[in-house]
Amino acid sequence: MIRFLEDLATDEPELVDEQESSFLDLGTGNGQLLVGMREAGFEGLLTGLDYSAPSVEFARGVYATEFPEEQEGNDYEFLHADFLASHAWNPNNREWDVVLDKGTLDAIALADIKYGELTGVQTYPHQVSAFARQLVLITSCNFTEQELIKIMTRDGLFEVFKTVPYPTFEFGGVKGQTVCTVAFTKTK
Numbered sequence: 001m002i003r004f005l006e007d008l009a010t011d012e013p014e015l016v017d018e019q020e021s022s023f024l025d026l027g028t029g030n031g032q033l034l035v036g037m038r039e040a041g042f043e044g045l046l047t048g049l050d051y052s053a054p055s056v057e058f059a060r061g062v063y064a065t066e067f068p069e070e071q072e073g074n075d076y077e078f079l080h081a082d083f084l085a086s087h088a089w090n091p092n093n094r095e096w097d098v099v100l101d102k103g104t105l106d107a108i109a110l111a112d113i114k115y116g117e118l119t120g121v122q123t124y125p126h127q128v129s130a131f132a133r134q135l136v137l138i139t140s141c142n143f144t145e146q147e148l149i150k151i152m153t154r155d156g157l158f159e160v161f162k163t164v165p166y167p168t169f170e171f172g173g174v175k176g177q178t179v180c181t182v183a184f185t186k187t188k
Ligand SMILES: C[S@@+](CC[C@H](N)C(=O)[O-])C[C@H]1O[C@@H](n2cnc3c(N)ncnc32)[C@H](O)[C@@H]1O
Pocket: 026, 027, 028, 029, 030, 033, 049, 050, 051, 052, 055, 081, 082, 083, 084, 085, 101, 102, 103, 104, 107, 108
């Protein structure tokens, strides 16, 4: 994911700006993806969000240890929220330039929680489109690339921007890969 964003920052700086772009990591876990982003040279605001309070505390501690010179609230932040449940965690309708998801949509699919009439997977693109300014980058080891694309494009809120190539394996004449990463942009 980081290498893809680095390439994008070089090739399409209007989409990803190494100095300015803000990033929101949905389901940040231990926050390692954000640490990697900073180490790779992305200088904008980094936000990690998770509905697990211990995870938020842990990620905050890891990040603060790695980058003691940075200030929470200014350079980075960790938010405790379920981003599918409501918009209450984002009262000012903030938007992030790039939304990242590494394994969180997978966890949502497996958790099988209902949000009103909708499953988490069904409500996901609607919630994400409210705070994604332009680009959403999702990595899954649960869904195939085609399944992921169907989830995100079904309601017309997102379109495929690019897919990230991974090594493939072949079994019984069928080609496959164990993980997929797809970048989506919001439809106009
Ligand atoms: C499979 S883990 C991935 C963690 C991290 N992104 C990584 O790659 O190591 C999924 C994470 O998403 C969080 N999560 C799942 N559903 C969520 C939701 N609706 N709102 C916020 N966090 C959620 C879980 O608490 C967990 O930390």
